[in-house]
Amino acid sequence: MATKKIAAKSVAASVTPVHALPSYLDSEHLGPWGIYLKQIDRVTPYLGSLARWVETLKRPKRALIVDVPIEMDNGTIAHFEGYRVQHNVSRGPGKGGVRFHQDVTLSEVMALAAWMSVKNAAVNVPYGGAKGGVRVDPRLLSRSELERLTRRYTSEIGIIIGPNKDIPAPDVNTNEQVMAWMMDTYSMNVGATASGVVTGKPVDIGGSLGRREATGRGVFTIATEAAAQIGLSVEGARVAVQGFGNVGGTAGKLFSEAGALVVAVQDHTGAVSNDKGLDVPKLLEHVAKTGGVAGFKGSESISTAEFWGCKCDILIPAALEGQLTKDNAGQVKAKMVIEGANGPTTPEADDILQDKGVLVVPDVIANAGGVTVSYFEWVQDFSSFFWSEDEINQRLIKIMKDAFAAVWQTAQQHKVSLRTATFIVACTRILHARELRGLYP
Ligand code: GLU
Numbered sequence: 001m002a003t004k005k006i007a008a009k010s011v012a013a014s015v016t017p018v019h020a021l022p023s024y025l026d027s028e029h030l031g032p033w034g035i036y037l038k039q040i041d042r043v044t045p046y047l048g049s050l051a052r053w054v055e056t057l058k059r060p061k062r063a064l065i066v067d068v069p070i071e072m073d074n075g076t077i078a079h080f081e082g083y084r085v086q087h088n089v090s091r092g093p094g095k096g097g098v099r100f101h102q103d104v105t106l107s108e109v110m111a112l113a114a115w116m117s118v119k120n121a122a123v124n125v126p127y128g129g130a131k132g133g134v135r136v137d138p139r140l141l142s143r144s145e146l147e148r149l150t151r152r153y154t155s156e157i158g159i160i161i162g163p164n165k166d167i168p169a170p171d172v173n174t175n176e177q178v179m180a181w182m183m184d185t186y187s188m189n190v191g192a193t194a195s196g197v198v199t200g201k202p203v204d205i206g207g208s209l210g211r212r213e214a215t216g217r218g219v220f221t222i223a224t225e226a227a228a229q230i231g232l233s234v235e236g237a238r239v240a241v242q243g244f245g246n247v248g249g250t251a252g253k254l255f256s257e258a259g260a261l262v263v264a265v266q267d268h269t270g271a272v273s274n275d276k277g278l279d280v281p282k283l284l285e286h287v288a289k290t291g292g293v294a295g296f297k298g299s300e301s302i303s304t305a306e307f308w309g310c311k312c313d314i315l316i317p318a319a320l321e322g323q324l325t326k327d328n329a330g331q332v333k334a335k336m337v338i339e340g341a342n343g344p345t346t347p348e349a350d351d352i353l354q355d356k357g358v359l360v361v362p363d364v365i366a367n368a369g370g371v372t373v374s375y376f377e378w379v380q381d382f383s384s385f386f387w388s389e390d391e392i393n394q395r396l397i398k399i400m401k402d403a404f405a406a407v408w409q410t411a412q413q414h415k416v417s418l419r420t421a422t423f424i425v426a427c428t429r430i431l432h433a434r435e436l437r438g439l440y441p
Helices: 002-012 032-046 048-058 106-122 141-158 178-191 211-228 246-257 280-290 305-307 347-355 369-383 389-414 418-437
Strands: 060-072 078-087 097-100 129-135 238-242 263-266 270-273 301-302 314-317 336-338 359-361
Touching: 032 048, 032 106, 032 347, 032 418, 060 106, 060 141, 078 106, 078 141, 078 301, 097 178, 106 129, 106 369, 106 418, 141 178, 141 263, 211 246, 211 314, 211 336, 211 359, 211 369, 211 389, 238 246, 246 263, 246 280, 246 314, 263 280, 263 305, 270 336, 347 359, 359 418, 369 389, 389 418
Parallel strands: 097 129, 238 263, 238 314, 314 336, 336 359
Antiparallel strands: 060 078, 078 129, 263 270, 270 301
């Protein structure tokens, strides 16, 4: 009898959180993870009985910090810090990109991994969420140093990734070549070609047609759907894009092909504008040749502040997080902001934009096209049967449109922002899976 009583008592104690969260998990901690936690707090009242499980979203399932030592071309040894975070795997294996950037931190990768859980659930692909990164400025590395860094990082995180466990992909400053090295390194370590371990690979080694353009195509599709809801025609619309790489460049191209005017573009080299619309194909050539938009003929150079305040209908931040802030959000003249980047709008900026009546379509739906085609790539790799580009684009557009419709309807129903609506749809799916699977043991 006495034993039973003690057991009951310890069960009661175990459901009460006795330890304060470590500071990097604290919602007062500024930075991407703190922002993510606030987003979860905002959605919790809409989760009904599933709110019981919400704590699971407030901490990553698994986070790995790795040391990445490489020999530099000059013979010295350099050490870089790398991360792979698996936020949630209730709906399937972890999935999300790897970024190489000098500002990468654990907090940032944790938030990006969590946003992948939300994004993957929002478009209903059977994945959890994960993300990786190395704190390095890849522009300072030679090609062979970059290859050694990629291979050593892959080998270090090899203990937690795999085609059925966690599947990396490109993100900021990583590309098809980096994915090829990752796939090769993992394959060498397991002794068999494992093409499904990463997505965003070159087409010749199991990559998918349409993957490179997928995020930009998704941004364009979502922007078109959102524009229709507010009675804005894409044809003739004025568009401003921040970041003219894989995402912003492709979206800009699709907008200009659809008859929109891309009036301003900003990147790490500067900002350019043309009131009558920039020649997008020529601008893409210029960027490929010079590495940025600065100095583009047929444009006038503008300041970053002028870029945010430019006369446009659709503003697409497609670079890094934390770009639209309380300092520039007040200047925005656009009717809609479509988040091509992950986390480009701070919560203060989000509120300012909402007060101004600007429709913000959040990253977790707007840029989900990339991971959607990553999912197609993974499926193709498993079946060793490859689809046509047309089939891929059609399927992508359908998934994006259906996901946007569900989010729009949820936003109307609860009278909430599209960000909160996307979190409602996604977190409900994640926590429902969590509940169905139950706790182990
Ligand atoms: N890095 C992209 C993202 O943030 C794609 C991730 C993937 O394809 O797994 O959505």
